[in-house]
Amino acid sequence: MPPTRFFFEEPAPGFPERKDFCLMLPIVHRSRRFLHAACSSVALLAALCAPALADTSPVALMPRPQSVTLSGQDVAVAGGVRIEWAGRPTPMLQRAAARFSGRLAMLAGAPAAGGAPLVLHISTRPDPAYLSVHEREHYTLNVTSQNGIRLDADGPAGVVHGLATLLQLVVQTPQGPVIHEAAINDAPRFPWRGVMIDVSRHFMSVDTMKRQLDAMELTKLNVLHWHLSDGTGFRVESLRFPRLHQVGGHNQYYTQAQVRDIVAYAADRGIRIVPEFDVPGHTLSILEAYPELAAQHVPSAEERESPCSITINTVKTKAICNKVYNLNNAAFDPTKPQTLKFATELYAEMGRLFPDHYFHSGGDEVSPKQWNDNPAIVAYMKQHGYADAPALQAAFTAQVEHALARQGKIMMGWDEVSEAPIPRDVVVETWRGSKWIASATQAGHPVVVSSGYYLDLLNPSSEHYKVDPYDPKAVGLSPEEATRARAKQGPMIDAFALDPNAQPLTAAQQKLVLGGEAPLWSEIVSDEMVDARLWPRSAAIAERFWSDASVRDVADMEKRLPLIQHELEATGLQASAHENAMIARLTPGNVGPLKVLTSVTSPVRNYAMNRLASHSGDAMLNAPGAIAAPDSFEANRFNDMAARYVAGEKDLAAPLTQMLKLYLANDAGYATVATTPLLQDARPVSQQLAAVARVGLEAIRKHRSHGRHWHRRVNRLLAAQDATFAGCANAVASYTHDQPPSGLLIDILPGLHALVDHAH
Structure with a gap:
């Protein structure tokens, strides 16, 4: 039988204190096998069997629903759950129901032979906006001993969310598995609730990606921002530009069939996938394959791995013969016509793999030296009236946006793209500090907030939980910190400083905040580490994106x-x-x-x-x-x-x-x-x-x-x-x-x- 939640027979206010901490091992130490491997001494066993947290609610709902009423009574579920549909369910809904039944068995055990199943009545209606920011996610869930379970949803997304909540109402008791009686009325605060997984620095297997999508479904996260190219690797098979995966992929990439499989797997779980292929910076893996597009000479792999180099695969820099080379710095030459043509054709091919309306083109951390140290680019900038590198980038960004728009896509970019005039339709993802929420929405851009939710910073859940997507002062360097950093980093550090004069967002600005994402950059995250680096912190962040702002305990x-x-x-x-x-x-x-x-x-x-x-x-x-x-x-x-x-x-x-x-x-x-x-x-x-x-x-x-x-x-x-x-x-x-x-x-x-x- 799989691990289950254990509660005691003697209730206490809120949550019964456990009399035997050994029962908490699947929760606190997260592995029963650890008991056999580590409890080799009486002292260790005694310490592991100490009382657990008291006063914990036995209903561990996360995210917290908008409204929940608990009767304090339970409904036995030893006989399992039988689903009855109001109308004919779609194949997608049938698969959602099958996943629910499988997970219920994992949590409650297999249904007892001859036991009467609890009936789950589900009603929903079609939603033409499913898998978009306008989809209908509202649902109500009622569990009673008299009427069984009723789930009413405004669309398929609401069914997926309601089933996830229902699983969280299941607990194991000494009398067997039960579902808590509850009346829940629920809908998300924000329509964009995502995680960003970087598979360029360290490649993640298909199975690993699917595990994360399963966990996202159970915590009501609905966007996977998939960072698929960077200096370290280009991770998708390209039929139009095969050297991208043959050379830039370093033998680790997803075939197009695998991408389609993962996209379909996500869609079944109510999750959209927004791909990111970074331009004009962070393009070393692309330029290794097509060096004629580069603004500067791109050292070959042999040069970077030469005997006089210090090889560090997990961080951003390598020292080459006493000269530091930043893997993130390599950038396109945006003045060459073939550069825009390449980006347009690449995005067209990749866009066909990812049906979502949004397409992330990066745009962050473009080193001005890449362009300012190229005489031909400097002459081009002077000839066309571009005052500096950011102005040139803004012009290139606008061209990329027009190309994506012609392909039916809405462009996203990191907050650097908002520092110069760009089309209002561009979605700005804020990462350098919360002040960019205010400036981007003030300029009329939709915003997805990442600042405050960076999982690779390795802060605990409590730190992320305190950050509200509407707060323009939540994250940033203090004046003292900025002054100290400026001595070494120069004026670029000002982008990360707090704005002490930032005003609360107006109602119009709040409407432009679509939601947020929790990024996990993988410089020091291997495939083996992903599950533990993403979870459980992503669940806490999911609550921040879903639940009411007042849920802050x-x-x-x-x-x-x-x-x-x-x-x-x-x-x-x-x-x-x-x-x-x-x-x-x-x-x-x-x-x-x-x-x-x-x-x-x-x-x-x-x-x-x-x-x-x-x-x-x-x-x-x-x-x-x-x-x-x-x-x-x-x-x-x-x-x-x-x-x-x-x-x-x-x-x-x-x-x-x-x-x-x-x-x-x-x-x-x-x-x-x-x-x-x-x-x-x-x-x-x-x-x-x-x-x-x-x-x-x-x-x-x-x-x-x-x-x-x-x-x-x-x-x-x-x-x-x-x-x-x-x-x-x-x-x-x-x-x-x-x-x-x-x-x-x-x-x-x-x-x-x-x-x-x-x-x-």
């Missing part, structure tokens, strides 16, 4: 997040399986110590990991920092219990002590498995975890007898850990402070601070 979100992650894994996501496989490769003889260490740590943030990768390259894809998740469920549990302990729940002293003893003892075990340089890099963090765990134990055991000397000592110890967090608190700090070689942060610090402050 971070603590409540963090309590629901493990249950949502569990559902995603029970129905196919492989985050835990892949993490466990990575641990088993690194420490095959004893997985416990590394498992414990990575369960309470998270990777350094805000591109600090990219900085570490610039020295170790692809090795970082197999390091402890690649295993630790940005959201540590175990640390969140510890921190919550510590806060409740100091607030008066003294019975939590015992489980807190068990956990701290585990962390203290773990370093001895880690010392025996740290036999490689990557594992040895993490040994200092293991030792620091033991040291702060000892402090926590002292705070609990003798909190009435500590003097000033003790407080000074332990506060210095905790302050050193706080400084590590501060050293990657933003992009400026991460590039100006030393980072721990392991790339790990100890996430139980809030709980330790609470315990120490309480020990007076």
Whole structure:
């Protein structure tokens, strides 16, 4: 039987406290196999079987519906669910129903023989706007013991969303699987709710892409922005320009048949796919195949891999014979007529593979030197009255937009395209800061917000959750940070600065905000890491895009997040399986110590990991920092219990002590498995975890007898850990402070601070 959600017989307010934490292993540690591999000592087993979070709602709905009423009663579902349609369902709806039935069996178990099934009545109507920003997504869902289940949807998208919500109402109880009685009225806040997956830096398999689409369906995300070309690789077979995949694809690309399969797979799940083929910058992989389109000489692969070069495959730069070459810098020469002809024909071919109306042409990070250092381009700019490189780019962008419009496409571009006059129809994707939301909508452009949702920054869900797509001041460098960065980066840093004078969006501007996307750039994300790097944070961001703006309780979100992650894994996501496989490769003889260490740590943030990768390259894809998740469920549990302990729940002293003893003892075990340089890099963090765990134990055991000397000592110890967090608190700090070689942060610090402050 697949993993299920476990609840206890003795109810408590909101959520029954679990009497045996071992039942939480599929949720908190995300793998039952870990119990057998890691629970090799009594102390470890005792710590893992500590009480779990209390006061968590047993109905872990995410995203939160617009309106939900729970009766407190349950409807047995041991006999399964039989679907009855009002009218003839389309093949797409029949496939959606089949997926629901399969997932229900994964969560509730196979229907009991002879059991009476619960009837699910579904009614909907055709929606000509399905798979567009104008589709009808509203649905109502009613579950009662008297009338069974009724799902009424305004269109196919509403059926898909209603079935996803219904699965979240399913729980396992000691009496068997049940569905909570509920009355739900639901519709999204924004029509564009997406993730962006970069497959250029590291290629992702077809199966990996499909797993993400399944998880997107279950969390009501409806746009996959697929970044398919960049400096590192061109990832789609081209029949018109075959050298693109033969040379620029580096033997890793999707055939056109595979693309059509993935597009159809997504459409079945109510998900649109918007492709991105970047121009005029980020084009090295294209120019390797067609160098006659380049603004500057493009070093061959042999030149870049010459003996005097330092090869770093996971980051943006390579040093070639003492000369740094940026893989992102290579740009088209937009003054050559064949360049626009090439882009037009390429987009026409790719557009036929992707039926969506929107087509992303990139437009970001075009280096002015690519054009200003070319005498022919400079002469062209002077002859045609272009004052600078951005003006030339704006003219080229307008030409590309006209070409896409003739092909029936609506152009998207990163927010750089909005810095010069471009057609109003161009959709601007804001990424450098929230101020571009205001400026782009003020200029009349539709906007998709990415700033604040960059998953490759490795911030926890709580940070993304606080960012509202309507807030023009949510994300950006402070004046002090911008001043510090400007000394090294020059005036380009101003694009990332906050606008202190930004005004709230007007009603007209808000109408232009289509929604948002959570990008995952893959410089340091392998195919094996995608599931854990996208989820569960994308689920929290999905709630920000779907639910009402008033749904902002971070603590409540963090309590629901493990249950949502569990559902995603029970129905196919492989985050835990892949993490466990990575641990088993690194420490095959004893997985416990590394498992414990990575369960309470998270990777350094805000591109600090990219900085570490610039020295170790692809090795970082197999390091402890690649295993630790940005959201540590175990640390969140510890921190919550510590806060409740100091607030008066003294019975939590015992489980807190068990956990701290585990962390203290773990370093001895880690010392025996740290036999490689990557594992040895993490040994200092293991030792620091033991040291702060000892402090926590002292705070609990003798909190009435500590003097000033003790407080000074332990506060210095905790302050050193706080400084590590501060050293990657933003992009400026991460590039100006030393980072721990392991790339790990100890996430139980809030709980330790609470315990120490309480020990007076």
